[in-house]
Amino acid sequence: MLNELLSDHGALALALALGGMLAAGFAKGVVGFALPMIAISTIGSVLPAPLAVAAIIGPAVITNIWQTFRQGLGAAWESLRRFWLLNLVMFGAIGVTAQLVTVLSEAALFxxxxxxxxxxxxxxxxxxxxxxxxxxxxxxxxxxxxMVAGFFGGLSGVWGPPILMYFMALELPKVEMVRAQGVSFLLGSMILVAAHLRSGLLLGEGGQLSALMVLPAMAGMALGLMVQDRLDQARFRKATLIVLVIAGANLLRRALTV
Incomplete structure (x- = not known):
């Protein structure tokens, strides 16, 4: 698995991708979100867009299971029951739009x-x-x-921001909001796995890269949870968002130069 990825993309690109996933896991551990955005931005800067999408799927499933069930199965079920419509519509939208990843040009994806x-x-x-x-x-x-979350989620693996904005508008308590995010993120990542097994993105090299990214994502999240209370979360979150704006601009640059 590793030898094939190294020969196709080079050691530097793979090392940068692994480092990006470690940073993405760390941010998720500290603030409870941003893994897909950071991972897609960093990995998409060094690898083809379809591979970058594939890379985040395995780590998203594992870290979202961790986030969802930290308060137990009963609390997770309550969040699922309360936001059943949100998750059902998002689930369907991701399943439909994910099929476009292998059809769109790389420039369009970037x-x-x-x-x-x-x-x-x-x-x-x-x-x-x-x-x-x-x-x-x-x-x-x-x-x-x-629907907005599912559209972007199916194409890029990033569906968290619209959901986060909605939960903030409802003024959910912090613990409940993080748990509800975890439920939605987990369901979204599960349908993304099914959709991309069907599209073929997770077969072969995409699946190998996704599996390889699980370990750095978990290590980063564990480290983020350890230092969560020692960091100024507001400043860390602001710094993370500034980096994401720069990374997003770089992806747009790649779209124009592919």
Whole structure:
């Protein structure tokens, strides 16, 4: 597995990809999100876009299982029951749009990745917030958020930011929000596995790279959880978002030069 990846892409590119996944896992351990955005930005800078998408799927499943069940099965079930519509619509949208990854050109994929990462990071960096939806329109807004998340999730593996913005608009308590994110992220990553087994992205080299990325993701998340209370989370989150804007701009540059 390793020899094949080394011969196809080189030791430097693979080392940078592994380092990017370690950093992505660390950020997830500290702030509870951002693994897909950091991983897709760093890995997409050194490897082809379809491989970058494949690389984050295995780590996303494993780290999201960890995040989802930290408070136990009962708490996870309650989050799933409360946000059933959000997860159902997102689940379907990811399954449909994921099939386009192997059809779109690499330039188009890099453009979608760059716009998604850069746009979502800028929105959060600028402190823009979704207004709290009225109870009468709650389910409509929830379904729309899920469709946007599923569209970007299927194509890039990044579906967290719209969901995070929605949960923030609902003013969920921090522990509940992190758990609800974990449930949505886990379900999204599971359908992404199924969708890309069908598309062929996780067969062969893509599946090998995805499996290889699990260890650095877990190591990074474990380290992030260890230092979570020692870091200024607000400053760390801001620094992470600034890096993501730069990384997203680099993906857009690659879209123009492929």
């Amino acid at each position: 453009a979608i990745l760059g716009i998604g990462v850069c746009g979502f990071a800028l929105i959060q960096l600028l402190g823009l917030r979704m207004p709290r939806p009225s109870p009468r329109r709650l389910k409509i807004v929830e379904a729309c958020v899920a």
